[in-house]
Amino acid sequence: MLRVLYSRYWPLLAKLTPLAVFVLYMAAVLLVGQYLTLANPYSRYALAWVVVQSSTLFLVTGGLLVNKWIGVRLAAQRQLRADRIAEQMVGFALRNQPEDGLLRYAQRYPAEFLRVWEGSLTTLKGSARERVLALLPRTHLDQHLQAKVVGSDPGRAVWAISLLRELHQVGSLETTEEALQHPAETVRASACFALAAHGSELQQEKVFALLPTLPFWQRIVLFQQIQDSPALEKYLALTFRSPDRTVVLAALEFVLSRQRIQPVGSPGELAVSPDLEVRIKFFKALPLLATAEDPASLAAIGLADVDWRVRAMAARACGLLHLSSLTATLAARLSISEQAAETGHIARALASLGGESLLRLRSFANSDNDMTRAVTVEVLQRALLTPGGSR
Amino acid sequence: MRTYLLAAANWYEGWVIFYLFAISAIYMVLSLTGLVDLLRRRFFQYDPLVERTAEMSSLMPPVSILAPAYNESMSVCQSVRAMLALKYPEFEVIVINDGSKDDTLELLIKEFHLYKSARYFNHTLDSRPIRAVYESIDPIPLVVIDKENGGKSDALNSGLNVARYPLVCGVDADSILEESALLRAVRPFLYDPDRVLAVGGIVRVANGCRVSAGRVTEVDLPSSWIARFQVVEYLRAFLGGRVAFSAYNCLVVISGAFGLFSKSALLAVGGYRTNTVGEDMELVMRLHGWARAQGRDYRIVFEPNPVCWTEVPESLATLRRQRKRWQRGTIETLWAHRKMFLNPRYGTLGMAAFPYFVLFEMFGPLVEFTGYVLTLVGVGFGFFGYQTALLFMLASISFGVLLSVGSVVLEELTLRRYPKVHDLLLLVVSGFLESLGFRQILTVWRAGAFVDVLRGRKGWGAMERKGFGV
Numbered sequence: 001m002l003r004v005l006y007s008r009y010w011p012l013l014a015k016l017t018p019l020a021v022f023v024l025y026m027a028a029v030l031l032v033g034q035y036l037t038l039a040n041p042y043s044r045y046a047l048a049w050v051v052v053q054s055s056t057l058f059l060v061t062g063g064l065l066v067n068k069w070i071g072v073r074l075a076a077q078r079q080l081r082a083d084r085i086a087e088q089m090v091g092f093a094l095r096n097q098p099e100d101g102l103l104r105y106a107q108r109y110p111a112e113f114l115r116v117w118e119g120s121l122t123t124l125k126g127s128a129r130e131r132v133l134a135l136l137p138r139t140h141l142d143q144h145l146q147a148k149v150v151g152s153d154p155g156r157a158v159w160a161i162s163l164l165r166e167l168h169q170v171g172s173l174e175t176t177e178e179a180l181q182h183p184a185e186t187v188r189a190s191a192c193f194a195l196a197a198h199g200s201e202l203q204q205e206k207v208f209a210l211l212p213t214l215p216f217w218q219r220i221v222l223f224q225q226i227q228d229s230p231a232l233e234k235y236l237a238l239t240f241r242s243p244d245r246t247v248v249l250a251a252l253e254f255v256l257s258r259q260r261i262q263p264v265g266s267p268g269e270l271a272v273s274p275d276l277e278v279r280i281k282f283f284k285a286l287p288l289l290a291t292a293e294d295p296a297s298l299a300a301i302g303l304a305d306v307d308w309r310v311r312a313m314a315a316r317a318c319g320l321l322h323l324s325s326l327t328a329t330l331a332a333r334l335s336i337s338e339q340a341a342e343t344g345h346i347a348r349a350l351a352s353l354g355g356e357s358l359l360r361l362r363s364f365a366n367s368d369n370d371m372t373r374a375v376t377v378e379v380l381q382r383a384l385l386t387p388g389g390s391r
Numbered sequence: 392m393r394t395y396l397l398a399a400a401n402w403y404e405g406w407v408i409f410y411l412f413a414i415s416a417i418y419m420v421l422s423l424t425g426l427v428d429l430l431r432r433r434f435f436q437y438d439p440l441v442e443r444t445a446e447m448s449s450l451m452p453p454v455s456i457l458a459p460a461y462n463e464s465m466s467v468c469q470s471v472r473a474m475l476a477l478k479y480p481e482f483e484v485i486v487i488n489d490g491s492k493d494d495t496l497e498l499l500i501k502e503f504h505l506y507k508s509a510r511y512f513n514h515t516l517d518s519r520p521i522r523a524v525y526e527s528i529d530p531i532p533l534v535v536i537d538k539e540n541g542g543k544s545d546a547l548n549s550g551l552n553v554a555r556y557p558l559v560c561g562v563d564a565d566s567i568l569e570e571s572a573l574l575r576a577v578r579p580f581l582y583d584p585d586r587v588l589a590v591g592g593i594v595r596v597a598n599g600c601r602v603s604a605g606r607v608t609e610v611d612l613p614s615s616w617i618a619r620f621q622v623v624e625y626l627r628a629f630l631g632g633r634v635a636f637s638a639y640n641c642l643v644v645i646s647g648a649f650g651l652f653s654k655s656a657l658l659a660v661g662g663y664r665t666n667t668v669g670e671d672m673e674l675v676m677r678l679h680g681w682a683r684a685q686g687r688d689y690r691i692v693f694e695p696n697p698v699c700w701t702e703v704p705e706s707l708a709t710l711r712r713q714r715k716r717w718q719r720g721t722i723e724t725l726w727a728h729r730k731m732f733l734n735p736r737y738g739t740l741g742m743a744a745f746p747y748f749v750l751f752e753m754f755g756p757l758v759e760f761t762g763y764v765l766t767l768v769g770v771g772f773g774f775f776g777y778q779t780a781l782l783f784m785l786a787s788i789s790f791g792v793l794l795s796v797g798s799v800v801l802e803e804l805t806l807r808r809y810p811k812v813h814d815l816l817l818l819v820v821s822g823f824l825e826s827l828g829f830r831q832i833l834t835v836w837r838a839g840a841f842v843d844v845l846r847g848r849k850g851w852g853a854m855e856r857k858g859f860g861v
Contacts, residue, residue: 015424017423021423025419046408046782049789050785054789061799061819064804068803068815162439216582217441220444220581223448223450224448253450340511374509377511
């Protein structure tokens with residue numbers, strides 16, 4: 001069934017399945033109609049319809065109720081076992097009690113054991129957590145999880161990857177690497193996340209190479225998982241000089257997503273890139289780039305850009321980097337800006353620079369331009385009322 | 392004369408019975424399509440890490456939440472608190488006080504320490520005058536617009552003017568969004584950023600649930616049968632039809648209680664229409680029309696996972712007003728966009744979804760209602776025998792049961808939000824009982840909406856609220 005879900009025929013099958021079931025249903029109606037004795041065929045088949053429909057609903061709802069009843073009871077039993085395991089786990093982790101009981105539970109009830117083990121990792125810290133982590137290989141359940149990683153059920157594969165990534169074992173990471181070829185996109189994505197976080201330098205490089213091709217949502221998650229490493233430094237140094245815009249954009253997104261200052265060499269030529277999106281993202285990321293070039297001269301290039309969105313981001317960078325030397329340029333731009341968003345960014349930058357810049361901003365509160373005046377008043381009010389509000 | 396009358400009555404009754412079976416068949420296909428799609432979603436489980444990480448990422452598109460409020464003093468503070476506690480990296484909550492006559496505004500000012508803000512905004516969309524904009528002195532992203540009364544659409548247009556983020560989420564101020572609702576609703580925009588114009592989430596009934604600090608902490612069924620019937624109705628409306636229509640990109644409605652839109656698309660179509668009470672459906676139809684006219688490859692999506700909890704009426708009088716208003720909205724919208732009917736230029740929307748809504752959602756209550764009247768008159772005056780009357784009743788009841796119990800089955804096979812066996816049993820029983828009177832009452836009310844439309848009746852009518860957790 002799961003293989004069908006990933007096959008290329010699935011979209012067609014998904015469309016045909018409801019129709020096929022409906023055809024079967026109609027066949028059942030015709031069949032039941034043959035056995036009814038009403039003279040009027042219209043009434044006969046209508047009644048047959050009602051009979052088939054009622055029986056189907058009766059069987060389905062009956063089945064569901066029984067299934068739910070059994071499910072609830074089984075869940076209660078599982079919970080009871082999990083509670084017992086959790087009790088022993090606490091003793092083992094905090095009071096250093098023997099692990100024999102836990103190993104027995106792991107053999108008999110692997111699902112419940114793994115649930116408790118996973119929960120313990122999120123609640124425990126320090127040496128207690130380390131003890132619990134080291135327990136899993138002794139239960140041999142890591143091998144059981146490795147089998148799930150490459151199994152056909154994507155839900156279990158994702159779950160297994162998320163547990164194995166905690167172990168940081170070479171074997172587990174190799175299996176996780178195999179999951180990069182899994183037919184389910186969610187599994188491939190989870191494997192990427194795990195390798196980015198805990199993989200070897202080679203495995204991380206593999207993930208970096210995949211970065212520009214990954215969908216945006218996967219990149220968002222992946223960026224948060226990547227650990228600082230020599231592989232990352234190498235990747236960033238190369239990507240900012242790449243001629244491929246998707247590679248450059250992915251690297252800029254990475255910097256934006258990390259919200260930490262990143263050493264990136266000399267990416268100054270991105271400030272004059274012919275690609276608008278690259279320029280916008282570059283100036284948005286500028287406060288986070290530890291560049292060899294002077295940020296003030298880069299920001300000045302941005303403030304002179306032809307597109308207001310680039311200018312707005314450059315102004316924002318001026319505020320965040322406290323580039324007071326650009327006060328006059330910012331004020332000049334504020335007086336001619338026609339876009340409310342750009343005006344807002346320039347005004348907020350001037351407000352956050354304080355001192356002379358704030359005084360320059362105040363003069364715009366009496367501007368003849370309605371929009372400039374209104375935006376300035378808003379920014380000044382926010383700066384006065386809320387600490388850090390100018391941002 | 393009598394012979395002709397008899398023949399006509401018999402023909403019409405037969406036609407109504409056929410109509411009921413036809414709608415059962417179509418509904419069955421829609422439900423099966425929905426089931427296939429929902430089951431696939433169940434298999435394609437997401438890594439919980441995705442949600443945890445997305446919550447912290449500065450790359451997530453920021454969202455402006457628009458919550459129009461009119462006389463919502465009973466629940467507005469709780470709802471706003473719940474909205475402010477949403478898991479999402481960057482968002483602003485814009486409450487639009489639409490000229491409330493109660494102390495909605497005063498409560499908000501006091502509770503959230505609001506001050507009169509000089510916030511700048513463009514009057515891109517027409518709306519009634521804004522008296523003041525308030526923001527909180529606390530570090531919370533809350534904006535309150537105080538404006539003259541102009542109705543929900545007018546309030547939403549004001550909110551759109553003031554909103555600053557690229558995505559806007561329309562919610563009812565009396566509803567509660569689940570903590571991760573925005574994170575889940577935004578997914579289609581992340582997967583397919585160039586094509587997705589709007590995403591609708593599921594609305595579920597909060598009556599009976601335990602609500603604490605603006606959160607639904609325990610899901611349970613309401614104690615009143617009227618509210619229980621509505622639980623089944625909501626499941627039917629959202630899981631039965633919308634999943635299937637979304638799969639074929641012909642989703643006609645995104646509930647006004649919870650919908651996420653691209654702001655630029657909303658501004659391009661001119662925002663919400665103020666001359667209809669079905670503003671949510673009308674907007675979606677206009678988005679379809681606009682995107683098709685532009686020749687855009689676009690998607691309007693329904694997502695069953697992001698949940699918005701809402702309080703449903705438990706009194707028949709309030710329910711009657713609500714249902715008549717919904718039906719009026721449907722009629723007005725379908726009439727306004729009648730050029731889409733069986734128009735191949737609008738693809739599956741024009742050729743399938745629109746005709747479905749015209750035949751079964753718009754005229755459905757009228758056909759069923761005339762069927763009931765004719766059956767009573769026909770049996771009373773001996774126009775036709777008990778067999779025809781019985782067949783009509785069987786068709787009507789089995790159609791209702793299929794719709795209701797079918798949606799409960801869908802819920803249990805896929806999303807499973809009701810944890811107890813007792814809940815499932817009660818839902819199934821509600822599905823059966825609903826067809827033995829309640830649905831017929833609704834049919835009569837909805838048929839009555841035609842009279843309201845012909846008489847040119849406008850306006851929303853008052854909604855009574857008990858407040859969450861009462």
